[in-house]
Amino acid sequence: MIDLRSDTVTRPSAAMLQAMVSAPLGDDVMGDDPTVIRLQSAVAERAGKAAGLFFPSGTQSNLAALMAHCDRGDEYLVGQLAHTYKYEGGGAAVLGSIQPQPIEHAEDGSLPLEKLAAAVKPEGDPHFARTRLLALENTFHGKLIPASYIQAATDWARSVGLGTHLDGARVFNAAVASGKPLADMCEPFDSVSICFSKGLGAPVGSVLVGSQGLISRARRWRKMLGGGLRQSGVLAAACLYALEHNVDRLADDHANARALAEGLRGIRGVKVLSQDTNMLFVQFEPARCDALTAALANEDILLRAVYDGPTRLVTHLEVSADDVQRVIQAVAKHLR
Numbered sequence: 001m002i003d004l005r006s007d008t009v010t011r012p013s014a015a016m017l018q019a020m021v022s023a024p025l026g027d028d029v030m031g032d033d034p035t036v037i038r039l040q041s042a043v044a045e046r047a048g049k050a051a052g053l054f055f056p057s058g059t060q061s062n063l064a065a066l067m068a069h070c071d072r073g074d075e076y077l078v079g080q081l082a083h084t085y086k087y088e089g090g091g092a093a094v095l096g097s098i099q100p101q102p103i104e105h106a107e108d109g110s111l112p113l114e115k116l117a118a119a120v121k122p123e124g125d126p127h128f129a130r131t132r133l134l135a136l137e138n139t140f141h142g143k144l145i146p147a148s149y150i151q152a153a154t155d156w157a158r159s160v161g162l163g164t165h166l167d168g169a170r171v172f173n174a175a176v177a178s179g180k181p182l183a184d185m186c187e188p189f190d191s192v193s194i195c196f197s198k199g200l201g202a203p204v205g206s207v208l209v210g211s212q213g214l215i216s217r218a219r220r221w222r223k224m225l226g227g228g229l230r231q232s233g234v235l236a237a238a239c240l241y242a243l244e245h246n247v248d249r250l251a252d253d254h255a256n257a258r259a260l261a262e263g264l265r266g267i268r269g270v271k272v273l274s275q276d277t278n279m280l281f282v283q284f285e286p287a288r289c290d291a292l293t294a295a296l297a298n299e300d301i302l303l304r305a306v307y308d309g310p311t312r313l314v315t316h317l318e319v320s321a322d323d324v325q326r327v328i329q330a331v332a333k334h335l336r
């Protein structure tokens, strides 16, 4: 099966499962799980932050971070299409009593500084929520957000008294794509949420990194959100394995996505709209979408061709260079 729907579909490898089985465990709610402690400090160190906190999901990690930055009635500036705004069930508003202030993205995925500045509410006027935080995302829909933009946006945020959070679900993809250490990608932000269940191949798990103070606030929120886990070292072991074995190979996913884009570009009935890191967006000929999806599924290739917008194709550690060629040939055959 070649599954291009998402990089979340990866299953733990035999070696990862072995690491999980043999991990030393304790009760993490009591702060005693040695494997969780090891993961948290390894990720924090690599990200250049003082502390880390393990979460069952990136959604919970982002939410606890927003709640650690913002109080009830505060507001965060966030992209209109950002995961922390659009794809997390409205958790910040519902569970955090934090108002999102969505901002339209520029073409490159960034949030223009003038739009951000215009959205900051005047201090001390009870008409308004208190603007407290800028939340960015990198990579954003596979796009590497330019470092110069991130520096300018976070410098600006600090100059007007806002905290900064990065939804770094795929920040390792950003680091690998830009050839920079993880700490460089995280340095401009007060907090960063990092997923291990995407291209890194762990079954679940995210780590939030930041200062000691921020992480201890987030730990309290995590407990309240139902995320205090007991022998969670069994899961943290998978993330540690991913950290040690699956980071550098993200470059293969990026190369495979590039090869897939190149191969599909030559086929009539496919328009490649963009390719960045491990994602490409293509438009298939609308009338052929349903038949194409079904025909590919028959050949054990999973994607869902959508006729009314771009189809997202994602490479990951279960998609090889040979698989990419098989997909290109199958698409060419069925669109002929």
Ligand SMILES: *Cc1c(COP(=O)(O)O)cnc(C)c1O
Pocket (backbone or CB within 6 Å): 056, 057, 058, 059, 060, 062, 083, 084, 137, 167, 169, 170, 195, 197, 198, 206
């Ligand atoms: C996957 C993802 C998350 C977190 O998702 P979970 O499925 O809850 O782990 C957050 N942000 C982005 C950009 C993501 O892709």
